[in-house]
Amino acid sequence: xxxxxxxxxxxxxxxxxxxAIDALTxxxxxxxxxxxxxAEASAVAVLADACRTAEFDVEVIEAADGRPNLxxxxxxxxxxxxxxFLGHSDxxxxxxxxxxDPFVPRRDGDEIIGRGASDMKGGIAAAVAAMSVLxxxxxSGIELSxxxxxxxxxxxxxxxxxxxxxxxNPDRYPRPDAGLVGCIVAEPTRMEVVRGCRGASYFxxxxxxxxxxxxxxxxxxxxxxxxxRIIDVIRADQDRLAADPDPLLGFGTxxxxxxxxxxxxxxxxxxxxxxxxxxxxxxxxxxxxxxxLLADIHAAGIVVDGISVTVTPTMFLPGFATxxxxxxxxxxxxxxxxxxxxxxxxACDGGFVSTALHIPTVVMGPGDIxxxxxxxxxxxxxxxxxxxxxxxxxxxxxxxx
Numbered sequence: 410x411x412x413x414x415x416x417x418x419x420x421x422x423x424x425x426x427x428x429a430i431d432a433l434t435x436x437x438x439x440x441x442x443x444x445x446x447x448a449e450a451s452a453v454a455v456l457a458d459a460c461r462t463a464e465f466d467v468e469v470i471e472a473a474d475g476r477p478n479l480x481x482x483x484x485x486x487x488x489x490x491x492x493x494f495l496g497h498s499d500x501x502x503x504x505x506x507x508x509x510d511p512f513v514p515r516r517d518g519d520e521i522i523g524r525g526a527s528d529m530k531g532g533i534a535a536a537v538a539a540m541s542v543l544x545x546x547x548x549s550g551i552e553l554s555x556x557x558x559x560x561x562x563x564x565x566x567x568x569x570x571x572x573x574x575x576x577x578n579p580d581r582y583p584r585p586d587a588g589l590v591g592c593i594v595a596e597p598t599r600m601e602v603v604r605g606c607r608g609a610s611y612f613x614x615x616x617x618x619x620x621x622x623x624x625x626x627x628x629x630x631x632x633x634x635x636x637x638r639i640i641d642v643i644r645a646d647q648d649r650l651a652a653d654p655d656p657l658l659g660f661g662t663x664x665x666x667x668x669x670x671x672x673x674x675x676x677x678x679x680x681x682x683x684x685x686x687x688x689x690x691x692x693x694x695x696x697x698x699x700x701x702l703l704a705d706i707h708a709a710g711i712v713v714d715g716i717s718v719t720v721t722p723t724m725f726l727p728g729f730a731t732x733x734x735x736x737x738x739x740x741x742x743x744x745x746x747x748x749x750x751x752x753x754x755x756a757c758d759g760g761f762v763s764t765a766l767h768i769p770t771v772v773m774g775p776g777d778i779x780x781x782x783x784x785x786x787x788x789x790x791x792x793x794x795x796x797x798x799x800x801x802x803x804x805x806x807x808x809x810x
Contacts, residue, residue: 522787
């Protein structure tokens with residue numbers, strides 16, 4: 410089914426190869442690119458072979474030792490602006506609860522089951538299938554302004570090593586000479602159009618106290634007690650953020666995810682550390698957030714004789730928002746048969762593409778991040794992968810035609 414009023418794309422969508430999508434999705438699942446672990450290379454090699462077979466130009470660029478990013482470019486004959494698809498090759502650890510080996514792909518009717526099926530090896534396979542069709546668009550009498558490009562990064566699930574390398578070394582990555590009209594991130598959104606995402610940041614909060622015998626705790630100063638008061642400061646800041654929500658993305662959130670401290674039961678705790686997640690609104694600066702938190706900790710009287718506190722950001726992924734009336738947003742929604750447009754509480758590599766590379770960005774991909782991704786027996790429907798590839802074809806024709 411073509412997007413309303415666009416018969417040109419109708420000549421191409423029927424060329425999407427469902428069997429090829431199925432095969433590539435399963436081949437990628439079978440390569441356990443688990444992160445943490447830095448094991449993406451084998452999956453990237455499989456993807457590179459598939460892209461070369463499709464006659465794309467392929468560049469494999471190490472973002473870190475043994476951790477390669479991939480850029481595959483499909484020429485459409487035009488030398489004007491192009492379109493980027495973005496994905497990541499790593500997956501989270503399988504974890505417990507699987508009913509079969511998570512890295513042996515299997516089928517249950519329309520469902521493809523395996524770690525990474527929805528997040529996001531199926532989405533990558535759909536993009537490759539769409540690019541294969543778009544590379545032959547001229548054979549159907551459709552001229553496109555520029556190439557279509559797939560960028561697949563490593564380490565998205567942890568620290569963003571791949572996308573950080575991309576934005577820090579733009580001259581090492583091939584880009585269409587005439588630029589890009591936009592980027593579609595193939596993360597699982599149930600094929601709804603996400604025009605804005607919150608970002609993410611991690612903070613390491615280290616509290617140092619003074620040890621003493623627990624028989625006379627007044628001789629010491631407990632780092633654990635100080636950490637508990639810091640959690641109260643974080644909770645108060647969360648209340649402040651929640652009082653002023655953004656219509657699209659809500660508000661920034663805090664989560665104290667880990668706590669570790671103390672020397673022993675009979676010792677006043679000389680140290681305590683907190684691992685804290687802070688979700689970011691577009692434009693927020695992680696350094697300023699850390700400085701403000703530390704100032705609030707001091708203002709609360711927590712840092713006294715015997716107590717010191719440091720707040721160190723350890724990871725940062727920016728948020729972004731693309732205007733609702735941007736051509737990319739409208740084309741993506743129409744391409745997916747009038748898909749809903751909204752925001753996302755999750756973060757993705759698209760934040761760097763939007764804010765650092767200044768490429769208009771949306772997220773639109775097969776699968777569901779809430780009910781399928783990062784879960785036992787992760788799955789995605791083959792029919793949805795095919796629809797995703799067809800939607801990518803329609804969006805490209807609208808944007809580049």
